[in-house]
Amino acid sequence: MTTCPYFEHCEFVLRYVARVKPHWDDFINHYCQGELREFCKRLEWFQRYGTKPPAELMPTGQTVPESIERQR
Numbered sequence: 657m658t659t660c661p662y663f664e665h666c667e668f669v670l671r672y673v674a675r676v677k678p679h680w681d682d683f684i685n686h687y688c689q690g691e692l693r694e695f696c697k698r699l700e701w702f703q704r705y706g707t708k709p710p711a712e713l714m715p716t717g718q719t720v721p722e723s724i725e726r727q728r
């Protein structure tokens with residue numbers, strides 16, 4: 657499976673997946689490099705609007721929980 661073309665610039669991956677590592681690595685396995693990519697709400701945003709989605713928009717369409725937001 658190829659990697660999503662937005663992977664290097666995807667702020668959700670860069671900011672949050674790295675922060676809670678390894679707990680959210682499955683987002684990369686299943687969305688960025690897997691069969692769920694076609695359902696990724698971030699990818700849909702990139703393609704529909706041609707702009708970056710908010711960093712806190714998760715591939716599922718949910719928003720990053722406050723508890724993760726507070727982790728530094």
Ligand code: SF4
Pocket residue numbers: 660661662663664666668669684687688689693696697698699702715
């Ligand atoms: S979260 Fe979605 S848009 Fe971002 S790199 Fe992964 S599949 Fe692509």
